Amino acid sequence: MRLNNLLAQGKTAIVKKWFVLAIGTYPSDTAKFLKRQKDPFANPVGRTIYHGLEALFDQLLEDMDYEAITSFLDPIVRIRAIQNFSPSQATNFIFFLKDVIREHTQKEVSEARLFNELLLFESKIDKLSLIAFELYMQCREKIYELKANEMKNRTFRAFERAGLVSEIPADTPDLVNINICKEASSDT
Amino acid sequence: MNISYMYSLIAVIILFLLAYVGVKFPGGEVFFGIIIPYLALIIFILGFINRVIDWARSPVPFRIPTTCGQQKSLPWIKSANIDNPSTTGGVVVRMILEVVFFRSLFRNTKCELKESDKISYEWEKWLWLFSLTFHWAFFTVLFRHLRLFTEPVPACVQLVAKLDGFLQIGLPGLMLSGVALLAAVTFLFLRRILIPQVKYISLGSDYFPLFLIFGIAFTGILMRYFTKVDIVGVKEFTMSLVTLNPHVIKGIGGVFYVHLFFVSVLLVYFPFSKLMHLGGIFMSPTRNMVNNSRAKRHVNPWNYPVKIHTYDAYEDEFREKMIEIGLPVEKMIAPETPEEPEEKE
């Protein structure tokens, strides 16, 4: 895998470029802050993205381990899922790597005819994007779950535990008699 | 291109030309040397006082210090009497640290995750360092200038000038404060155009005073080291201003009038701008108050009465339910209500 060697050598530059493109999706003033501020507690967004991309790139160079990939990709997607990006905007940063790599390896690929390897590598990136899509949906679902259930979980549950939400059980005997669904009645 | 600083730069250049050329016209020296400076000083003093009085006219209705350390509560818990002052003494020290050393800016700690998970703290204090340099250098330069306005020159002014020039480079001796001032102004300017967030928030009124002060420092240095202004003549002139017996001295040169004009503009600009932070910092309620609002009642001069939901209104609404569940009430329900029979059923 000559392409892999090439990419491994250029890792620092590639990841940096990828990172710059990824944070270019933020307003320009913000992007520079995300890039400059190295304190992970003062700048969780920038640092999470940077460390995540670095680790993901390592994964792409090796055999892709689903668990590991998820653990690195999840924090990035988790942040972007709540930042007013559309779904495609939230996950498009993965594809930016294609541009970076094509640019970085252009000469070698055409000279040494590494097209096959490049295609192989790019399909790895495609897989990565699918995982990102999965994660993105999980995050969004979580948000909707929180939106729908927060009050219920916190307040209703407290009342329920206290036995203060008792009106419905009191009526159950009547309900059993007027049940119109066969299967359901056999359930009870 | 940022129009905010272009406009400010253009404004300062126009001011420069105005003074440099204007002084060559007949009566120009009197205008720029005597009338403008006197007028500027009067506007500065009245404007400053007016602004401070205006602030003071608004009361401080609540005791709202920002507490930046442990409160004084139980005797065995060490309280942070400076960052969270519980005494007037603490406030005084807090204010001194704030005004003289920019304590809050210094607080800007920054940490970094090194290698795997070790946290290390990094020295990230450029803003603090250069603002402090800027203000102290400005103050020193100002103080040194007293030698032009006093006769005989007080010993402390001479001492400061001596310390300031202790490097003894060149002739006339290089004054550190002037160089530091110029460097700090340059830094503060570059910071405004290079750090994106700061650039985004900067207004024309942020750039203008920077350019103006740069102009003042630059013309000052120019006179001292390069055009070698006639210092005896300058002193004679400034003393004539101080003794309220103003007269123009010939041959001091255009740069001097530019310098003086810039200072005058700064004085006039001062009370109407953010430069009033010089006065405002002393009046900031989050810094200049003792955090003792639970120990000592703070009085609000306009504490007007408000509508509240009284206990009686509350009980009136829920009395029955309260009685039913066994909560004590003020008024029992009148016995006429024949609710009792229900219970027997």
Added chain:
Amino acid sequence: MSDVPKPDELLSNIDYRPSRTGWMDTPVDIQKGIYSYAANPKSVEYVGLPYPRQWNPIEEDWQLPENWKEIISKGFRERLDRFRSVKVFMDICVRCGACADKCHFFIGSGDPKNMPVLRAELLRSVYRNDFTTAGKIIGSIGKNFKKIIGARELDLQVLKEWWYYLFQCSECRRCSVFCPYGIDTAEITIMGRELLNLIGLNIDWIATPVANCYRTGNHLGIQPHAYKDMMDFFADDIEEITGVKVEPSFNRKGAEILFVTPSGDIFADPGTYTCVGYMMLFHYLQEKYGFDITWSTYASEGGNFGFFTSHEMMKRLNAKMYAEAKRLGVKWIIGGECGHMWRVIHQYMDTMNGPADFLEEPVSPITGTKFENAKSTKMVHIAEFTADLIKHNKLELDTSRNDHLKVTYHDSCNTSRGMGLLEEPRYVIKNVCNNFYEMPANTIREQTFCCGSGSGLNAGENMELRMQGGLPRANAVKYVHEKHGVNMLSCVCAIDRAALSASMEYWVPGVEVTGVHEMVGNALILPGEQKRMTDLRSEPLPGMEEDDAE
């Protein structure tokens, strides 16, 4: 987020929000997930606030009163004359940018208008235009010049921008710590929200709790009998876990002390467990030392959403505490774990509704400690009270019952930066549990990060905003979670307990949230108690798991 992007936009990394333009030329874009719903007119009307009406923030027409500009302008003037803080803070900012990256909402959202300095400039720009000499003179030359000095006219767009961003500030004061002049964005937000309330522009998660608190004494509008039911249930729970029957008293005249806590502790998990902790502590003290305390259903809300509406509304809600203390004839008051409730008690209550000359200077009846720091308000924080008890060895504690917890502590914004309550809760925690780990220094104490949902922003519809704001805090929790295995985030604030639960669920699954007194309750050995198998959440204690699995 609603619009489907065009194909050629899909793979571009161009700013999704153009900010190449200056901030004044960037129009406000009210986003779903960020804004909170408009106030229910019934709630606004109930407390007699002006202009109750149905309106919708994402619609063009906000149904404003015709003379709204006049109302705002008059209101602005009034506040400049009433508050030196506002006047000084309007004038002296030099835009040094020290605050810019200190705001959790900026860090989490990346929206430049969430930089504290810019949030304040939204109001300052109008102030310069309408109330300063320089603004008036330069403004008269031309519109371009106005922009250079940062002045602009108040129009509908500006108003919408105010509303949108003033309800993206949690009044946490973190920026104020770093400001060289102590400019406090909270003051500016409070003032801005007051102005918005003058023309009926509140959000529902503030307005409705305000109305509820006003009427029933708690934010959910639960009536007194249900309050009592809930507490009875807690008592049953305690009996089940410990075998000890506790009997809290309510509205009892002649008690020595009144206890006021946020209603979230009674009606919302996991605050309920903190409430159980208080009840156990009070019972223990009553049995051992004859401690005499009463709860009140009338003054049953320590939390004060009026604080997020206006100074006047804050005063109206807060008045109940002293009124009830006076009616019941207690000597002094203890306040439960709550953030902004304590900012109000510490910095406003005595001034607004005092002097409390009908009360006595608080003295702990158990240790004899005089709470000198509260001798005027006569109100003591429960963490101060409990820390004093522990220091004097008055509590029997079995810390091993918290051994399943690895605890970190989140300083609530208000108690840390509006009071300075830092060591007391830590002292209590360290004495009731064995595994305590601090988060990184620039995320705790006076530099603590907000939970992301303070100042009335813990609604449901703005969940994305809350997660953005909660990120910096969660990020620090994640660090101690990964490094030390921390699984419990403790705090002394009811909004924290609600908000951080959601935030942890999203950002750091595996970390739960607790009040400090829940852990006190776990450790406290009640007189005559049975061997405990579970903690207060009915989860098996370490070593008891096998017994539990039947």
